Amino acid sequence: MALKTETDHRLLARAIELADGGRGRVSPNPLVGAVVAVQDEPVGEGFHQDLGGPHAEVNAIQAAGERDLSGATMYISLEPCAHHGRTPPCTDAIRSAGIGRVVVGSDDPSEHASGRGLGILRDEGIEVVLADGELATRARLVNQPFRKLARSGRPWVLFKSAMSLDGKVATQRGDSKWISCEDSRRLAHRWRAECDAVAVGIGTALADDPQLIARVDGVHRQPRRIVFDSLARLPLSSQLVRDARQIPLIVVVSRAAPRAATDALETHGVAVVVATGENEPGRVRSALDQLGAQDVASILLEGGPHLAGAFLDAGEIDEMRLFLAPMVLGGKTARDPLEGQGAEAIAEAMPALTLDSRRVGQDLLISARMREW
Secondary structure (H helix, E strand, O other): OOOOOHHHHHHHHHHHHHHHHHOOOOOOOOOOEEEEEEOOEEEEEEEOOOOOOOOHHHHHHHHOOOOOOOOOEEEEOOOOOOOOOOOOOHHHHHHHHOOOEEEEOOOOOOOOOOOHHHHHHHHOOOEEEEOOHHHHHHHHHHOHHHHHHHHHOOOEEEEEEEEOOOOOOEOOOOOOOOOOOHHHHHHHHHHHHHOOEEEEEHHHHHHHOOOOOOOOOOOOOOOEEEEEOOOOOOOOOOHHHHOOOOOOEEEEEOOOOOHHHHHHHHHOOOEEEEOOOOOHHHHHHHHHHHHHHOOOOEEEEEEOHHHHHHHHHOOOOOEEEEEEOOOOOOOOOOEOOOOOOOOOOHHHOOOOOEEEEEEEOOEEEEEEEOOOO
């Protein structure tokens, strides 16, 4: 449905902008922003700030103070909830405040929602407008992890890599530090803080002994660390295992993993997920199903190339962000960012839905959205 006025466009855009304030803080809940307006003038705004805390609609109503909101319009980036979860239904708060019109940016695809909140408001005599066009797209894109988890049961996957101008992520000897510049690495740490988990393969874990934490200011909580390690080879002396009781660590193994090795990991506080399937893409999908069931809504996939290729073959890379550094490595055996089976013909290649680029320090960041949920 088309929005009626320039005010509708402006204040719904503001609600979508506000929603981003909860990034890295409210998962697996969605990001939501809200604005209350009386006679086209905003009188209160808010967003969902913390998991388990008041939702955006309640915060916006409270921000309006003692004003009479009878007949007011509320702009919300996402369909309001109508069920009892960690908080009461937002439809109750809207109705109790006397709001007469609600403009919504996008639907909620969850099984307990899917238009239920909008129907309840309409039954109460409240006018409901569901946006379309560019603003509706923006509202959906804000919540891609939430939407994918709701619709597929699997986490949204962001693949990040840094490469040379000739598309190499490491030299022939395996050296990769540092291809990207300091500004790019700082931005990647921000992405870690915003995602529920960060994932690497056992090759990366053995070569680098990483901690996989977000080293930036304002981190609300560290991401869960995930290592795809089919034979449970991750050393108990690794930094990841040593920190497992403080920062959750999940090791994804296959059925071929020795029981003694998985038991030892669990004794050290590591959660072990056994992925089933006859090939690597199948095991990737199995692991994502199990991680989604544990409320992991978003994963930052950092590699290496073998694991990234398995995710690509499984069709489970939703967005790619590639740092292109101003250098050339060359070398016949230098590493590529993605391995796996790949496409046999150009016609079988996975097309990007959108492509954007911008400078980050000395590097060029290329972002490609592969799927929309």
